Structures are given as structure tokens and as C-alpha cells.
Amino acid sequence: MAKATASSDDAFARFKSYLREQRLKSTAQRDVIVEVFLEGSGHASVEELYGRVRKRNPRIGYATVYRTMKLLTECGIADERHFRNGEARYEIAEKEHHDHLICERCGKIVEFEEDRIEALQEQAARKLGFELRGHKMELYGICADCRRKKSRG
Amino acid sequence: MAKATASSDDAFARFKSYLREQRLKSTAQRDVIVEVFLEGSGHASVEELYGRVRKRNPRIGYATVYRTMKLLTECGIADERHFRNGEARYEIAEKEHHDHLICERCGKIVEFEEDRIEALQEQAARKLGFELRGHKMELYGICADCRRKKSRG
DNA sequence: GCGAAATTGATACTCATTTTCAGTTAGCCA
DNA sequence: TGGCTAACTGAAAATGAGTATCAATTTCGC
Numbered sequence: 479m480a481k482a483t484a485s486s487d488d489a490f491a492r493f494k495s496y497l498r499e500q501r502l503k504s505t506a507q508r509d510v511i512v513e514v515f516l517e518g519s520g521h522a523s524v525e526e527l528y529g530r531v532r533k534r535n536p537r538i539g540y541a542t543v544y545r546t547m548k549l550l551t552e553c554g555i556a557d558e559r560h561f562r563n564g565e566a567r568y569e570i571a572e573k574e575h576h577d578h579l580i581c582e583r584c585g586k587i588v589e590f591e592e593d594r595i596e597a598l599q600e601q602a603a604r605k606l607g608f609e610l611r612g613h614k615m616e617l618y619g620i621c622a623d624c625r626r627k628k629s630r631g
Numbered sequence: 632m633a634k635a636t637a638s639s640d641d642a643f644a645r646f647k648s649y650l651r652e653q654r655l656k657s658t659a660q661r662d663v664i665v666e667v668f669l670e671g672s673g674h675a676s677v678e679e680l681y682g683r684v685r686k687r688n689p690r691i692g693y694a695t696v697y698r699t700m701k702l703l704t705e706c707g708i709a710d711e712r713h714f715r716n717g718e719a720r721y722e723i724a725e726k727e728h729h730d731h732l733i734c735e736r737c738g739k740i741v742e743f744e745e746d747r748i749e750a751l752q753e754q755a756a757r758k759l760g761f762e763l764r765g766h767k768m769e770l771y772g773i774c775a776d777c778r779r780k781k782s783r784g
Numbered sequence: 785g786c787g788a789a790a791t792t793g794a795t796a797c798t799c800a801t802t803t804t805c806a807g808t809t810a811g812c813c814a
Numbered sequence: 815t816g817g818c819t820a821a822c823t824g825a826a827a828a829t830g831a832g833t834a835t836c837a838a839t840t841t842c843g844c
Contacts, residue, residue, distance in 0.1 A: 501811095501820090501821085502821070502822090503809075503810050503811075503820090503821055503822065504810075504811090505809075505810075505821095505822065505823080507822085507823070507824095508822090524800080524801085525800090537823095537824080538823085538824085539823070539824040539825070540801090540824085540825095541801090541802080541803085541823080541824070541825085541826095542822085542823060542824070544800095544801065544802075545802095545822085545823090560713075560717065564713065564717055564800080564831095565799090565800065565801095566800080566801085579755070579756055579759055579761055581761070582764055588759055588761075590755055590759060592751055592752075592755050594751055595748055595751045595752065595755070598745055598747055598748045598751070599745075599748065599768075599770055602732070602743055602745050602748070602770070603732055603770050603772050606732055606741055606743060607774060607775030608732055608734070608741075608770070608772035608773065608774050608775070609772050609773045609778060610770060610771075610772040611735055611771050611772045611773065612770075612771045612772075613768065613769060613770045613771060614715075614767065614768070614769045614771070615752075615766065615767070615768045615769075616766060616767045616768075617752055617755070617756050617761070617763055617765075617766045618763075618764050618765045618766060618767070619756050619761035619762050619763040619764045619765075620761060620762045620764065621760060621761050622760030622761070625762060654789090654790085654842095655790070655791090656789090656790055656791065656840080656841050656842075657841080657842095658790095658791065658792080658840075658841075659840095660791085660792070660793095661791090677831085677832085678831095690792095690793080691792090691793085692792070692793040692794070693793090693794095693832095694792080694793065694794080694795095694832090694833080694834090695791085695792060695793070697831095697832065697833075698791085698792090698833095717831080718830090718831065718832095719831080719832085
């Protein structure tokens with residue numbers, strides 16, 4: 479029933495093999511949660527995922543959603559992010575690295591990539607004696623839509 | 632008793648005038664908490680501050696430390712930050728903006744500033760239609776000390 | 785010094801997330 | 815297929831950071 483893209487099928491299959499490798503079990507609950515996550519547009523909170531999961535199977539508990547999202551994160555299919563309010567949001571792990579631009583008014587999250595910034599980060603870390611392992615960068619501002627609305631009243 | 636630098640004296644005085652302006656009260660508890668904060672090396676968690684505060688006055692409660700740190704943040708003397716684990720850490724607000732480089736092994740936090748990165752951030756946001764309001768950037772890596780220790784065993 | 789308004793400390797609460805635990809399954813082996 | 819056991823599940827209790835509540839206390843303008 480679910481619209482599944484080639485890449486989400488792929489991720490689903492990867493999840494299944496991860497379970498097999500780790501001698502973990504494949505369950506109907508996990509299947510639903512992973513499907514819902516992969517169908518989503520990304521940046522979903524556990525609460526949002528839980529809401530969508532329950533529409534398919536109202537008997538699935540909150541804890542199972544948490545547990546499954548942790549599994550997905552471990553096996554590299556999901557990335558866990560924490561934006562300003564601190565609550566976790568999950569996005570589908572993409573091959574290319576990217577950062578986030580977040581609208582302070584409507585909460586919209588846009589992804590972007592800027593190699594020149596990455597290069598400068600690497601350089602800044604090295605200058606201070608660090609071996610860079612990762613980073614977190616979020617830009618906060620007001621998106622075009624919100625600025626337009628504001629000026630109209 | 633407390634070693635106080637010229638700038639911490641200054642910040643202390645600024646706190647006092649903030650209280651006066653806002654018609655808030657000066658109390659012994661607030662004095663202790665602010666002193667402890669200003670003497671510290673920065674990036675202290677509430678728990679750490681609370682521990683140090685209690686050595687001077689064991690009757691001061693946790694809530695008062697939270698409340699006072701919030702006041703300090705409001706009046707621009709402290710900046711509240713949230714690094715990976717999510718718990719708040721406070722640093723003395725400096726005039727110049729800076730970002731953080733954090734050692735994943737020992738937790739050391741180093742501040743740095745890189746105008747070229749800032750400029751590129753501004754540019755990236757504008758390109759996507761955003762008016763930039765702020766950002767959060769943390770680099771994670773392994774510091775020189777930890778790399779040295781590791782290689783010695 | 786008075787007295788209203790602010791503050792305090794203890795404690796109860798919130799909210800996101802984790803753990804616990806008793807009952808339920810999945811998946812390996814015969 | 816049937817059995818077994820470790821893994822899984824849902825509900826509910828527990829956690830941990832931070833906030834709100836409230837009676838008792840303190841500050842400070844008059």
C-alpha cells in the first residue's frame with residue numbers, strides 16, 4: 479500500500495539484513511515503524527512518528543518507536559538530530575553530509591551544503607591541535623515566506 | 632576571599648545594577664552564585680555550579696541556582712549553551728562572538744572565531760531566502776593531548 | 785521600623801526518554 | 815511441524831534536567 483521509492487526499499491532491506499546479522503528479530507511492529515519513517519519527509523519527531531504509526535497499528539507503544547528509531551540510528555539508516563528545543567528529530571541518513579537552516583518563526587528546516595565552510599572548519603580545528611571528527615552547524619533565521627507574511631501584516 | 636579579576640568585578644557590578652533597574656532584590660544567595668560563576672573557567676553546568684555554591688553556603692537550593700543563572704543570562708552576563716548531551720552549560724558572555732571546538736575524549740572545550748565561516752554562513756542563508764538571525768556551530772574532534780596519550784598507550 | 789513585593793528552599797511537577805517486567809513472539813533445531 | 819529460549823513488546827514506573835508552587839522569610843522604599 480505504502481508508496482515506496484527505490485531508495486526506501488533499499489533502506490528497508492538494509493534494515494532487515496542488519497537485524498539478521500545482529501541476530502535480532504524481525505517483527506511486524508518494527509516493519510511498520512521503519513516504513514512510516516522511510517515514507518516521511520524527514521526531520522520527524524518521535525511524537526510525529528508515533529502518531530503516524532498508530533494509524534496503522536494502534537497497539538504499538540511509544541517505547542517501541544523509541545527502540546526502533548535507536549536501532550535505525552545504529553545501523554546508519556537514520557540520523558538523530560537535536561535542534562533548539564532539544565527534542566530528537568530523525569532524518570533519513572543521506573550519503574552526502576549537510577547542515578541545517580531553520581526558520582525561527584515557522585520551524586521550517588532546509589538542508590544545505592557548503593564545502594568551503596567544511597574546509598574552513600577542518601582548518602580551524604587543525605590550527606588548534608584537534609583532529610576533526612564531526613561537527614554540528616545550524617543556522618537560524620527567518621524564511622522568505624515568513625518575511626513576506628510579516629510585512630503584509 | 633575570592634580571587635576576582637577586574638572584569639569579574641565589573642560583571643558583578645553590572646549584575647547589581649541590573650537588579651536595581653528591574654526592581655529585583657539583591658540577596659546573599661545571588662551574590663554567592665554570581666561570584667562562583669564569575670570565578671569559574673566557563674562552560675560550567677548547573678550541577679557543577681551548585682556543588683561549588685554549596686561549599687560556601689550549603690543551604691542554597693538547586694532551584695535558586697537555576698533561577699540566578701537565568702537572570703544572569705537575561706542580563707547578558709552569561710550565555711547558555713547546550714552541547715551534545717543536552718544539559719545546559721553557562722559561559723561568561725564575551726563581547727566577540729565565537730564558536731566551540733570540543734574534544735570527544737576528555738570533554739575539553741576550546742573557543743574559536745572564524746570570520747570567513749561567518750561570512751559564508753550569511754551567504755548560504757541568503758541564497759536560500761533566509762534572513763540570518765543566529766547560528767550554532769560546534770566542532771567535535773580529538774585534542775592534541777588526548778592524541779598524544781593514546782599513542783603512548 | 786513597616787509592610788508590600790520579591791525571594792527562598794523544599795517539593796511537586798513536567799516532558800522527553802529509558803528502564804522494568806511479565807507476558808508474547810520469532811526463529812533455530814529436531 | 816513442535817518446542818524452546820532469547821529477543822521483543824506494551825504498560826507503567828523510573829529517570830533526569832529543568833520549572834512551577836507555596837508557605838515562610840527577607841529586602842528595601844517609605
